[in-house]
Amino acid sequence: MAEGAVSPELARVTSRWAVEGGHTIDGYRASGSYAGYESIRAALDLSPDQVSGMVKDATVLGRGGAGFPAGVKWGFCPPGVWPRYLVVNGDESEPGTYKDRILMERDPHQLIEGCLIAAYAIGAAQVFLYVRGEMAHAQERIAAALNEAYAAGLVGKNILGTDFSVDIVLHWGAGAYIVGEETALIESLEGNRGMPRLKPPFFPAAKGLYMAPTFVNNVETQANLPWLVAHGVDAYRSVGTEASPGTRLIALSGHVNTPGVFEVPQGTTTFRELFEAEHYGGGIRDGHELKMFIPGGASAPWFFPEQVDLPLEGRVVGGEGSMLGSGAVVVMDETTDAVRACLRVVRFFARESCGKCAPCREGTTWEEKILQRILDGHGRPSDIDLLLDVADNISPGPYPTAAHPGAGLEAVPFPPRQTTICPLGPSSVAPITSAIRRFRHEFEAKITKRDSIPVAAAPAQGDH
Amino acid sequence: MARLTPANEQLARSIVARYPVPKSATIPLCHLAQEQDGHLTDDAMAHIAELVGCTAAEVLGTASFYEMFKRHETGTYCVNVCTNISCQLLGGEELLEHAERTLGVRAGGTTADGMFTLEDVECIAACTEAPALQVNYRYFHRISTEDFDQLVDDLRSGRLSDEVPPHGTLGKVRQEIPADKVANITPPEEQTEPVWIARHRQAAEGGAS
Ligand SMILES: Cc1cc2nc3c(=O)[nH]c(=O)nc-3n(C[C@H](O)[C@H](O)[C@H](O)COP(=O)(O)O)c2cc1C
Numbered sequence: 001m002a003e004g005a006v007s008p009e010l011a012r013v014t015s016r017w018a019v020e021g022g023h024t025i026d027g028y029r030a031s032g033s034y035a036g037y038e039s040i041r042a043a044l045d046l047s048p049d050q051v052s053g054m055v056k057d058a059t060v061l062g063r064g065g066a067g068f069p070a071g072v073k074w075g076f077c078p079p080g081v082w083p084r085y086l087v088v089n090g091d092e093s094e095p096g097t098y099k100d101r102i103l104m105e106r107d108p109h110q111l112i113e114g115c116l117i118a119a120y121a122i123g124a125a126q127v128f129l130y131v132r133g134e135m136a137h138a139q140e141r142i143a144a145a146l147n148e149a150y151a152a153g154l155v156g157k158n159i160l161g162t163d164f165s166v167d168i169v170l171h172w173g174a175g176a177y178i179v180g181e182e183t184a185l186i187e188s189l190e191g192n193r194g195m196p197r198l199k200p201p202f203f204p205a206a207k208g209l210y211m212a213p214t215f216v217n218n219v220e221t222q223a224n225l226p227w228l229v230a231h232g233v234d235a236y237r238s239v240g241t242e243a244s245p246g247t248r249l250i251a252l253s254g255h256v257n258t259p260g261v262f263e264v265p266q267g268t269t270t271f272r273e274l275f276e277a278e279h280y281g282g283g284i285r286d287g288h289e290l291k292m293f294i295p296g297g298a299s300a301p302w303f304f305p306e307q308v309d310l311p312l313e314g315r316v317v318g319g320e321g322s323m324l325g326s327g328a329v330v331v332m333d334e335t336t337d338a339v340r341a342c343l344r345v346v347r348f349f350a351r352e353s354c355g356k357c358a359p360c361r362e363g364t365t366w367e368e369k370i371l372q373r374i375l376d377g378h379g380r381p382s383d384i385d386l387l388l389d390v391a392d393n394i395s396p397g398p399y400p401t402a403a404h405p406g407a408g409l410e411a412v413p414f415p416p417r418q419t420t421i422c423p424l425g426p427s428s429v430a431p432i433t434s435a436i437r438r439f440r441h442e443f444e445a446k447i448t449k450r451d452s453i454p455v456a457a458a459p460a461q462g463d464h
Numbered sequence: 465m466a467r468l469t470p471a472n473e474q475l476a477r478s479i480v481a482r483y484p485v486p487k488s489a490t491i492p493l494c495h496l497a498q499e500q501d502g503h504l505t506d507d508a509m510a511h512i513a514e515l516v517g518c519t520a521a522e523v524l525g526t527a528s529f530y531e532m533f534k535r536h537e538t539g540t541y542c543v544n545v546c547t548n549i550s551c552q553l554l555g556g557e558e559l560l561e562h563a564e565r566t567l568g569v570r571a572g573g574t575t576a577d578g579m580f581t582l583e584d585v586e587c588i589a590a591c592t593e594a595p596a597l598q599v600n601y602r603y604f605h606r607i608s609t610e611d612f613d614q615l616v617d618d619l620r621s622g623r624l625s626d627e628v629p630p631h632g633t634l635g636k637v638r639q640e641i642p643a644d645k646v647a648n649i650t651p652p653e654e655q656t657e658p659v660w661i662a663r664h665r666q667a668a669e670g671g672a673s
């Protein structure tokens with residue numbers, strides 16, 4: 001597959017992807033865009049505050065979904081409260097998202113060094129690397145890398161002969177999308193059912209793991225730190241935009257000629273370039289045209305051909321009614337049945353709802369049922385409004401949406417409102433409002449002209 | 465029905481020791497038990513409860529939340545076909561249908577010979593390699609119907625037994641923390657300000673006065 005960065009200058013976290021043995025400690029030291037484990041050495045010569053300052057000044061945005069600056073998040077910790085924990089979120093389960101797994105499989109030492117830098121800066125005595133249960137190979141690679149790093153005195157007691165000591169523990173998940181939500185992740189790490197906690201008061205920075213201050217950061221966020229320390233703030237900010245500097249990983253999937261995971265400059269690359277450039281998607285699948293695309297994982301409202309010239313910049317995409325989320329761009333061409341695609345995404349949320357709050361637990365189930373009967377040709381004329389009504393109970397008010405100049409509709413900016421504990425429930429509304437607002441006629445056709453349209457062959461899905 | 469073997473119990477104790485609070489080891493120990501028996505038995509859950517200091521019901525309460533823990537016998541090979549959006553767009557649902565016909569079971573079922581359990585799963589983070597599937601959590605990318613039939617043949621004949629261990633085995637490499645390298649794993653209430661933080665704080669305070 002096509003993958004990585006277009007040029008060596010842009011390869012920050014992907015620089016060892018193609019290196020044979022880049023996942024070993026020797027490979028890590030000998031290859032890539034900076035010298036492995038020299039960054040932690042350099043960081044130890046600075047004060048913890050100086051290291052946090054670099055992360056803040058560089059504006060390292062979180063790559064897990066919300067795009068929140070890591071340095072600012074680290075500042076939320078109540079002073080003088082110990083212990084503090086660092087938890088790395090490697091649960092990657094958002095449909096369309098495929099980047100953290102490659103980072104963990106191909107460059108585990110980069111992630112470990114990132115954890116060391118963060119732990120030093122925030123004063124964490126223990127780090128947990130929470131890796132999705134289904135990722136056996138990533139777990140193997142991280143376990144092997146941690147064993148090497150402990151043996152080399154780079155993790156554990158008195159790192160590099162200093163008074164900096166931290167343990168890094170590999171932890172496994174066991175299959176549950178909701179565990180990616182940071183408070184659910186913490187519950188899971190405590191050995192419980194992975195249900196999100198009510199906020200406030202349970203903001204992890206104040207009351208997290210074992211009710212102690214806890215920082216949850218995404219794998220890719222951590223992986224950026226060694227490069228940042230090696231090259232400095234100005235170099236970090238030399239690509240991308242003022243608000244979104246640096247690069248980020250984008251998984252481009254669906255109906256393009258060359259899908260892949262690419263390291264692109266944040267903010268300056270446009271969706272058009274991503275879809276069409278030879279070095280990225282290589283164009284919409286042969287002979288077809290773009291119908292719609294998801295700019296940031298299954299939770300994101302859909303975009304349409306009118307939005308292709310927007311840059312991949314969190315704030316811009318948010319203002320235009322969607323989100324960049326976890327860097328998952330899913331392209332759908334004109335052969336795609338909007339109802340079928342909508343159902344598939346909704347079914348995901350219905351299956352993965354943790355069940356803690358009624359609007360999400362009941363609402364997502366109803367959304368799935370109604371969509372299934374529309375797709376099966378048993379829809380009722382009132383079903384479209386019923387869908388929107390159920391959706392409104394989960395996420396009241398105008399839902400974020402892209403502008404539709406042809407219909408005189410303006411964009412409603414992200415994020416949605418919610419009646420639920422966490423954003424999973426509201427995410428199920430994204431495909432529904434996106435698809436109905438734009439392709440209402442497809443829904444109506446399935447309801448009123450049920451004999452005249454071919455019903456896409458959907459396999460029986462068991463009894464949900 | 466089995467408790468952990470003595471060797472696995474020892475391994476389990478070393479895993480528990482990595483956490484500031486023993487209960488945190490619940491999920492890793494459930495994986496260990498599933499690796500031992502192919503699925504998670506009641507006896508193993510009772511044993512895990514003893515090791516992490518909670519009730520067997522609490523272990524069941526946790527385990528039953530997670531998709532990967534099977535409380536009944538499953539096939540030697542769990543074949544998980546992704547039908548989520550990126551895979552659906554490139555034939556994931558048709559692939560699942562083909563798999564159902566080839567194996568003669570519906571998604572969720574196990575073949576009569578106990579060889580295969582077929583599942584219809586959510587995104588497995590291989591979206592650019594669609595349609596994708598996993599067998600016992602090992603990846604197979606861009607699978608056509610012909611590829612699928614070949615894969616089933618290879619699994620049946622044992623040609624893939626090195627790459628795909630029996631159900632329950634996760635990473636074949638385990639983390640080991642040598643006793644003399646452990647930094648500071650103690651219960652949260654015993655933790656104090658880390659020494660390097662204290663050193664820099666004192667230096668800053670000293671410099672300021
Ligand atoms: C339902 C849900 C699922 C999530 N899944 C993930 C995930 O798989 N990986 C991840 O890093 N963040 C995920 N997040 C975001 C996390 O809650 C958290 O914001 C993130 O890990 C913080 O890391 P960052 O600041 O480095 O981005 C999810 C959030 C929600 C609401």
Ligand code: SF4
Pocket residue numbers: 178195196352353354355356357358360361420421422423424425426
């Ligand atoms: S919104 Fe859904 S997933 Fe989130 S806490 Fe409520 S029920 Fe659970």
Ligand code: FES
Pocket residue numbers: 095096097546547548549550551552586587588589590591594596
């Ligand atoms: S949608 Fe199938 S692997 Fe992500």
